[in-house]
Amino acid sequence: MSRRHNTISFLTDYGTTDEFVGVVKAVIRDIAPHATVLDLTHEVPPFDVKAGSLALARCISYVPEGIVLAVVDPGVGSDRRAIAVEVAGGAGVLIGPDNGLLAPAVAMAGGAERAVEITNPDYRLVAPGATFDGRDVFGPAAAHLCNGVPLDALGPEVDAALLMPATIPLPREEGDEVIAEVLWVDRFGNCQLNIGPDDLPASWPVSMSLRLPDPHQHGQTVIRSAVRADHFAAIGHGIGVVLDSYGMYAVSLDRRSAADDLGLAPGDQVVLAAGTDDQPGGGPVTTPVNLGR
Amino acid sequence: MSRRHNTISFLTDYGTTDEFVGVVKAVIRDIAPHATVLDLTHEVPPFDVKAGSLALARCISYVPEGIVLAVVDPGVGSDRRAIAVEVAGGAGVLIGPDNGLLAPAVAMAGGAERAVEITNPDYRLVAPGATFDGRDVFGPAAAHLCNGVPLDALGPEVDAALLMPATIPLPREEGDEVIAEVLWVDRFGNCQLNIGPDDLPASWPVSMSLRLPDPHQHGQTVIRSAVRADHFAAIGHGIGVVLDSYGMYAVSLDRRSAADDLGLAPGDQVVLAAGTDDQPGGGPVTTPVNLGR
Amino acid sequence: MSRRHNTISFLTDYGTTDEFVGVVKAVIRDIAPHATVLDLTHEVPPFDVKAGSLALARCISYVPEGIVLAVVDPGVGSDRRAIAVEVAGGAGVLIGPDNGLLAPAVAMAGGAERAVEITNPDYRLVAPGATFDGRDVFGPAAAHLCNGVPLDALGPEVDAALLMPATIPLPREEGDEVIAEVLWVDRFGNCQLNIGPDDLPASWPVSMSLRLPDPHQHGQTVIRSAVRADHFAAIGHGIGVVLDSYGMYAVSLDRRSAADDLGLAPGDQVVLAAGTDDQPGGGPVTTPVNLGR
Numbered sequence: 001m002s003r004r005h006n007t008i009s010f011l012t013d014y015g016t017t018d019e020f021v022g023v024v025k026a027v028i029r030d031i032a033p034h035a036t037v038l039d040l041t042h043e044v045p046p047f048d049v050k051a052g053s054l055a056l057a058r059c060i061s062y063v064p065e066g067i068v069l070a071v072v073d074p075g076v077g078s079d080r081r082a083i084a085v086e087v088a089g090g091a092g093v094l095i096g097p098d099n100g101l102l103a104p105a106v107a108m109a110g111g112a113e114r115a116v117e118i119t120n121p122d123y124r125l126v127a128p129g130a131t132f133d134g135r136d137v138f139g140p141a142a143a144h145l146c147n148g149v150p151l152d153a154l155g156p157e158v159d160a161a162l163l164m165p166a167t168i169p170l171p172r173e174e175g176d177e178v179i180a181e182v183l184w185v186d187r188f189g190n191c192q193l194n195i196g197p198d199d200l201p202a203s204w205p206v207s208m209s210l211r212l213p214d215p216h217q218h219g220q221t222v223i224r225s226a227v228r229a230d231h232f233a234a235i236g237h238g239i240g241v242v243l244d245s246y247g248m249y250a251v252s253l254d255r256r257s258a259a260d261d262l263g264l265a266p267g268d269q270v271v272l273a274a275g276t277d278d279q280p281g282g283g284p285v286t287t288p289v290n291l292g293r
Numbered sequence: 294m295s296r297r298h299n300t301i302s303f304l305t306d307y308g309t310t311d312e313f314v315g316v317v318k319a320v321i322r323d324i325a326p327h328a329t330v331l332d333l334t335h336e337v338p339p340f341d342v343k344a345g346s347l348a349l350a351r352c353i354s355y356v357p358e359g360i361v362l363a364v365v366d367p368g369v370g371s372d373r374r375a376i377a378v379e380v381a382g383g384a385g386v387l388i389g390p391d392n393g394l395l396a397p398a399v400a401m402a403g404g405a406e407r408a409v410e411i412t413n414p415d416y417r418l419v420a421p422g423a424t425f426d427g428r429d430v431f432g433p434a435a436a437h438l439c440n441g442v443p444l445d446a447l448g449p450e451v452d453a454a455l456l457m458p459a460t461i462p463l464p465r466e467e468g469d470e471v472i473a474e475v476l477w478v479d480r481f482g483n484c485q486l487n488i489g490p491d492d493l494p495a496s497w498p499v500s501m502s503l504r505l506p507d508p509h510q511h512g513q514t515v516i517r518s519a520v521r522a523d524h525f526a527a528i529g530h531g532i533g534v535v536l537d538s539y540g541m542y543a544v545s546l547d548r549r550s551a552a553d554d555l556g557l558a559p560g561d562q563v564v565l566a567a568g569t570d571d572q573p574g575g576g577p578v579t580t581p582v583n584l585g586r
Numbered sequence: 587m588s589r590r591h592n593t594i595s596f597l598t599d600y601g602t603t604d605e606f607v608g609v610v611k612a613v614i615r616d617i618a619p620h621a622t623v624l625d626l627t628h629e630v631p632p633f634d635v636k637a638g639s640l641a642l643a644r645c646i647s648y649v650p651e652g653i654v655l656a657v658v659d660p661g662v663g664s665d666r667r668a669i670a671v672e673v674a675g676g677a678g679v680l681i682g683p684d685n686g687l688l689a690p691a692v693a694m695a696g697g698a699e700r701a702v703e704i705t706n707p708d709y710r711l712v713a714p715g716a717t718f719d720g721r722d723v724f725g726p727a728a729a730h731l732c733n734g735v736p737l738d739a740l741g742p743e744v745d746a747a748l749l750m751p752a753t754i755p756l757p758r759e760e761g762d763e764v765i766a767e768v769l770w771v772d773r774f775g776n777c778q779l780n781i782g783p784d785d786l787p788a789s790w791p792v793s794m795s796l797r798l799p800d801p802h803q804h805g806q807t808v809i810r811s812a813v814r815a816d817h818f819a820a821i822g823h824g825i826g827v828v829l830d831s832y833g834m835y836a837v838s839l840d841r842r843s844a845a846d847d848l849g850l851a852p853g854d855q856v857v858l859a860a861g862t863d864d865q866p867g868g869g870p871v872t873t874p875v876n877l878g879r
Contacts, residue, residue: 006619007615007619009608009612011605011608014480015480016309016332016334016335016336016602017334017336017479017480018334018336018348018479018480019304019333019334019348019351019352020479020480021332021334022302022304022331022332022333022334022352023333023351023352023355025331025332026302026331026333026352026355026356026357027355029300029329029331029357030355030357033299033300033357036615038608038611038612038615039602039607039608039611040605040608040609040612041602041603041604041605041607041608042602043602043603043604046480046481046550047481047548055604055605058605058609059605059608059609059612062609062612062613062616062721063612064612064615064616064619074525074526074547074548075525075526076524076525076526077523077524077525077526077527078524078526078527127538128536128538128539128540129535129536129537129538129539129540130523130524130536130538131524131525131535131536131537131538132537132538135355135538136538186603186604186606187600187601187603187604187606187632188632188633230663230716231662231663231664231716231717232660232661232662232663232717233660233661233662233663233664234663234664242715242717243714243715243716243717244715244717244718245713245714245715245716245717245718245721245722246714246715247714247715254660255633255660257632307773308773309602309625309627309628309629310627310629310772310773311627311629311641311772311773312597312626312627312641312644312645313772313773314625314627315595315597315624315625315626315627315645316626316644316645316648318624318625319595319624319626319645319648319649319650320648322593322622322624322650323648323650326592326593326650339773339774339843340774340841367818367819367840367841368818368819369817369818369819370816370817370818370819370820371817371819371820420831421829421831421832421833422828422829422830422831422832422833423816423817423829423831424817424818424828424829424830424831425830425831428648428831429831
C-alpha cells in the first residue's frame with residue numbers, strides 16, 4: 001500500500017440541480033469515510049472541457065495535498081480513457097477523463113510523473129448504464145487512493161507524453177497592438193484576458209484603448225477607452241483593465257458587470273493599444289472596423 | 294441509547310440562494326458536531342414532492358449508512374405529520390414530511406421496518422414561526438439520532454402501512470407501441486423515461502420511432518426517428534434512446550440538450566414503436582395526431 | 587495562543603458558478619485541516635452588502651461556536667478595512683470587510699467585545715493581484731484563528747464603536763396604517779417585511795388590507811385584501827400575512843410565489859391597514875394612489 005490521502009478536491013460540470021454531485025460524494029464516503037471532499041465548482045458549463053481545464057488551472061496552486069477529481073466528460077462511455085496522473089512526488093493525484101481537462105493543471109503542478117489508465121474492475125462500481133463514470137469509475141478510484149491503494153493497482157501505466165493536451169490561446173503582438181482573448185467571465189462580469197503584466201509593453205501609459213466586438217453588429221468592432229487600475233473601486237465610471245487575483249488582466253467595471261455592459265463572452269477577441277493622456281477613459285468611441293480574425 | 298450515526302444525507306427544495314440549507318446544517322452541527330452532512334441536492338423544484346421523491350429514489354442505493362434527511366414540504370406547519378422511518382435493520386433512518394416524499398426510497402431500501410411521528414418537544418427547537426421545520430423539527434431529529442437517541446424517543450410509533458404513498462407512473466403497451474412518460478430532465482437535457490430494458494420487446498431493432506408532444510402546437514404530436522445507443526457519443530447527429538446510469542432509458546442527444554431541442558419536460562408522454570432499418574434515425578417527420586391522453 | 591476553533595460558518599456573494607468559494611476552502615484546509623467549513627449561502631446578490639448583512643443576521647443565532655467568515659466586498663483592494671470582531675466572550679469571531687456587512691449580526695450576538703484590523707502579513711497570502719481578499723486575507727485569518735492564533739496577532743485593535751454601521755429600515759405607524767418594507771424575497775417567493783407581531787396593533791382583525799406598488803404602473807399602488815395565517819397551507823386562495831420562521835411577517839401565497847404574482851422585490855413599500863370582516867381576503871381591488879415615498 002502507498003500513502004493515504006485525506007482530501008479530494010472536486011470539480012465537474014454536473015451542476016447542483018440534479019443529485020449527481022451528491023451521489024459521487026455518497027459513493028466516496030462509503031468507500032473512504034475519512035476523506036473530506038472539497039468542492040471547487042460544479043458549474044463548469046455543460047460539456048465545456050476548455051472552461052473546465054481553465055477553472056482547474058486557476059485552482060491548482062491552492063488545492064491541498066491529496067486527490068483532485070475532475071469530470072467534464074462529454075465522451076463518457078466511449079473509448080476515451082479514464083486516467084489518474086501523479087504529480088509533485090506523489091503529493092497529488094489528478095483523476096479524470098483523458099480529454100485535455102487535466103492537462104493545464106498537471107503542467108502547473110510540475111508535470112506528470114506517472115500516469116495510469118483506470119481499468120481495474122476491482123475499483124469500479126458495477127453499473128446499470130455507462131453514462132455516469134463520476135459515480136462508477138472516477139469517484140471510486142479517488143476514494144480507493146485515499147485508502148492507500150497504490151496508483152498502479154488502478155490499471156496499466158500509460159505514457160504521460162501521450163495524454164491529451166489542452167489548447168490555451170496565446171496572445172500576440174501585431175504592430176503597436178496586443179491581441180488578446182477573453183478566457184473567462186466570472187460571476188461579477190469581470191472578463192479575464194490571456195495576458196499578464198509581462199505581455200504589455202512597459203512604455204504604455206495608464207490609459208489605453210480596447211477594440212472589442214460590437215455587440216450590436218456582428219463582425220464589427222468598437223473602440224473603447226480604458227484605464228489600468230489596481231482594484232475595482234479605482235476604476236471610476238469608465239472601463240478598467242485590472243490585474244486580477246490570478247495575475248492576469250481583466251476587463252472590469254466598478255460594481256457592474258463588464259460582460260453585460262460590453263457584451264463580452266469567453267473566446268471574444270480584445271485588442272489593446274496604448275492610450276494618450278489627453279484622451280481619458282470612459283467615453284465610448286465607435287468605429288466600424290473589420291474584425292479580421 | 295441505540296446506535297450512533299455519522300452521516301446525514303440531505304435533500305431539499307430549499308435551493309442555495311437563501312441560507313435555509315446552511316441554517317439547518319448549523320443546527321445539526323450544534324447538536325451533533327461529529328456528524329457529516331452530505332448534500333444530495335437542494336434544487337428540487339419548489340413544492341414538487343414528486344420530483345423530490347424521484348431524486349431521492351435515484352440516490353438511495355448509493356447513500357451511506359446513517360440518516361437521510363429529506364424536506365420538500367409545501368404543507369409545513371399544517372397537520373401533515375413529521376416522520377422518521379427505519380429501514381435495513383436500523384442501518385438507515387429516513388426523516389421528512391409524511392407526504393409521499395420518502396415512499397419510493399423507503400420501498401427501494403427494503404420497506405419500512407418501524408416508523409414514528411416526530412412529536413417530542415425535547416428534540417425540537419422552539420421557533421418564532423411555524424414555517425421552517427427543516428430547522429426546527431427534521432434537522433434536530435436527524436442530529437439527535439446521530440447522537441444515539443433511540444428512534445422511539447422522537448414520538449409515538451405509527452403504522453408504516455398508513456404512511457402516505459407515492460404515485461409513480463407505470464408504462465403500458467398498447468398494440469405495437471409502448472407508452473412511456475418523462476420522469477426527469479437532467480442538467481444536460483437528457484429525458485429519463487419510466488421504462489427500462491425489460492419494458493421494450495426484445496424483437497425491436499436498434500432503430501425506433503418516438504411520438505412526442507409537438508412543441509409548437511398544443512395537443513398535437515410529432516413522430517421522430519431514434520436509435521438505441523449505449524452512450525451519448527454513439528448517438529451521432531440524431532436522437533438517441535440511451536440506457537442511462539440508473540438503468541432506465543433516456544431520450545438524449547450527443548452534447549446537446551434533448552429537452553431543449555425537442556421541447557420535452559417531466560410528465561410529457563413519449564410513445565415508442567419499432568423502427569425499420571431502411572428508415573434510419575435523425576430525420577424529423579411531423580404528423581399531426583391527437584395526443585389522446 | 588488562545589482558544590482553538592473547529593467551525594467556520596461561511597457566507598459570501600461569490601456564487602458557485604466560479605471556483606471562488608472552493609479556492610477559499612482549499613486555502614483554509616491547507617492552513618487548518620481540522621476545521622469544518624459550514625456554507626451558509628454564497629448567493630447573496632453580487633455587491634449587495636445590505637442583503638448580505640440581513641442574511642447573516644438571520645443566520646447568526648443558529649450558527650455554532652467558532653468563526654463566521656462573511657465576504658460581500660465591492661471595495662476589495664481599496665482602503666476599506668479588513669476586520670475581525672470578537673463576540674460572546676470569545677465564543678465567536680466574525681471576519682469580513684468593514685462595510686456594514688457584519689454589523690447587524692454582531693449586534694444580535696451581543697455586540698462587539700474586541701475588534702482588530704487584519705494587517706499582519708504573516709497571516710495573509712502573497713497574491714498576484716488585490717481583488718480576492720477572501721482567498722488572501724479573510725480566509726487565512728479565519729483558518730489561523732482556528733489554529734489558536736490570538737485575535738490581536740492579526741493586527742492592531744480598532745475601536746468597535748467606529749466600525750461601519752448598517753442601516754436597517756424601521757417600520758412606522760401613520761394614522762391607522764403601518765408602513766413597512768420588503769426586506770427579503772426567498773426562493774419560494776415569500777416577501778419578508780420589517781415588522782413582527784409587536785408592530786401591528788393588537789386590535790386588528792385577522793383580515794387586513796395591503797397597499798402595494800402597482801406592478802403595471804410605475805408610481806401607482808394597488809390595494810389587496812389579505813389574511814393573517816400561521817402557515818402557508820392556511821392561507822387558502824388569497825394573500826397571506828404569515829409569521830415566518832424568523833418571527834417576522836411575510837406576504838405569502840400557498841404553493842406559489844407571492845413575489846412573482848404581486849411583483850414585489852426587496853425595498854418595496856407595503857402599507858398595512860386593518861380589514862373588515864365583511865370584506866374577506868382574496869379579491870383584488872385596484873385604486874390608483876400616489877406612492878408618496
